[in-house]
Amino acid sequence: MQKRTHLPPLQTLRAFEAAVRLESFTRAADELALTQGAVSQHVRALEERLSVQLFVRERGGAWPTPRAQSLALQIRQGLNVLERAFEPPGRLSNRVHRRPRQSVSLTVSVLPPFADRWLAPRLEDFRRKHPLIALELRRDVALARLNGRDGIDVALRYGPGTWPGVQADHFMDEAIFPVMSPIYRNGVRPRRFADLAHCTLLRHRSQPWEPWFQAVGLDFTEPRGGPLFDDANALLEAAANGQGVALARGSLVERDVAEGRLMRLWKRSVTDIYAHYVVWRADSAKHEAIDALRRWLHEEAARNVA
Known part of the structure; x- marks a missing residue:
């Protein structure tokens, strides 16, 4: 007799x-x-199965409840485990690597914070190594369709790595950790993780605090007070201006930390369940240029870790 599973489809x-x-x-x-x-x-x-309301439905849309946010984090971790279990060996193409022999333009869709804080400072290196490839950055929060009609050749996405109809190549994980400005609380850092209970915690809609709390052994729930942001640039600027403690992605604050505008509170970091991916269509006519960009991103990510 087959054992009944409690898992939804x-x-x-x-x-x-x-x-x-x-x-x-x-x-x-x-x-x-x-x-x-x-x-x-x-x-x-899913709501009927769990006998709980997961979204608050209003005229302007539907908003996930704290229970939904917590459940989604666990589901996301499970989906990532499954994705990696069935990941084919060697994410990079097996084709012979060739550089484009003539000038080609490559339009890249990328989220504004990653474009501004990680990608743009490195573009001179790409231009020097690949002078025949002209990159055009489209800073956009919308998910590029890559359907040939939006003019996008390749996208850099931060997410679970599973998008239908496209190829996705993982090139960098992301470490998350708390940061604050030297001017916040006159530069007096919280000594213990639990001291965050006495700090203003700046919040981002898609970067909850709870996974970090759990990873460091804090029995804290997601903070309710404190400013809430939907833009990482605005979140980090608020932290740099001394408004509170932000949970930051390492790629977005490396320059701020190096320049002293922000400081890490502890060495402890957590690898986010999301990661960075290069995304393109398999039928793209610009494979050589896309491959060059992918290899360069892998090199930069490896250098970043080193």
Whole structure:
């Protein structure tokens, strides 16, 4: 007799995780190539299964509850484990690496914080190594469709690494850790992790504190007070201006830490369940240029770790 599983269908879990992460049934449907109604049905099925409300539905949209945020984090971790278990060996293409023999333009979609704080300072190195490839950065928070009609050749995405209809190559993990300005609390750092209870914790919609709390052994729930941001640049500027402690991604604060605008509170960091990926279409006519960009990103990421 087959043992009954308590797991919901995988598609239900994927739809729910995307809806929480993107805070939108519509954007989740676009990412998963589903209809908005299908995503809504998956979420309702999960709510009925758990006998709990996971989204607050209002006229302006549907917003995940704290229970939904916590559940989505656990689902995301599980999906990442499955993805890596079935990941084919050698993420980079097996094709012979060739540089473009004539000038080619490559339009890259990238999130503004990563473009401003990590990618842009390194572009001179790429231009020097690949003078025939002209990069055009499109700083955009919207998920590029890469359908040939939006003019995007390749995207740099931060997420779970599973997007339908495209190739995705993981090139960098992300460490997260708390930072603060030397002017916050007159530069008096919290000595213990638990001392964060007495600090103003700056919050970001897609970068919750709770996983870091759990990783360092704090029995803290997600903070409710303190400013809430949906833009990482604004979050880090608020921290640099002494407004509180921010949970930062290492790639976004390396220059601020080096220059002393921000300081790490402890050496302890946590590897985020999200990571950085190069994303492109398999039928792209610009494979050689995309491969050159991918190899360069891997080199830069490796140098960053070193």
